Amino acid sequence: GQQVMQIPQYQHVQEGEDFTTYCNSSTTLSNIQWYKQRPGGHPVFLIQLVKSGEVKKQKRLTFQFGEAKKNSSLHITATQTTDVGTYFCAGGNAGGTSYGKLTFGQGTILTVHP
């Protein structure tokens, strides 16, 4: 079945440093979504990318979808303590019959030291 690998598993940064997490799928994706889960919280939708090579920005966050629609990245510029949490990518299955199914990456746990 479809697998989505996400690295790194953990990332510790000093406040102000940049952070990047990467996702790679074993199959072509129809779309990729990114979620953030704060400690003790639930996943919150950040963004969705659908087009090959798409780049979207949200303030300090930059999201990319690869040309082959198999990989994606999330980059945070100048991290803040409010960025702490686990970031998940989740891929949609291209050409599949799984209504609404997303395959989640393992997540990257981000710690920001003040």
Place this chain on the structure above:
Amino acid sequence: DTEVTQTPKHLVMGMTNKKSLKCEQHMGHRAMYWYKQKAKKPPELMFVYSYEKLSINESVPSRFSPECPNSSLLNLHLHALQPEDSALYLCASSPSPLRTGDNEQFFGPGTRLTVL
């Protein structure tokens, strides 16, 4: 109303108990989901309801029984659970059950379940 609500927040049950988890959304979403999440792991899909019909069952043991009484409500009935079923159970909804999962999912706060 732009949120998904879940009750109860916490639940402790014995292996012989029967309990139910409830989820509600009033955003007019037509797809609803149950996920199980263990600590430091991603959400693991259990069931998907599409227009109130069960469309995906990820080979979940029969001790978990989902129910979708109407487009706003989703229940998960629990019976004879095992300690390894202890986890955070998340409900989510999305606007429509498109084939390729194009729509974002809105998650509820979850029910923290402990099975003794």
